[in-house]
Amino acid sequence: MAAQEGIPYQTLVASVLQQYASGYLKLDKFS
Numbered sequence: 001m002a003a004q005e006g007i008p009y010q011t012l013v014a015s016v017l018q019q020y021a022s023g024y025l026k027l028d029k030f031s
Helices: 009-030
Strands: none
Touching: none
């Protein structure tokens, strides 16, 4: 799907990692 839209794979991975990091930091604040 991402390739069809012309989105670079690195950009897709970076987006996922950023979302994961953001969620991780949020969870870390609760603990």
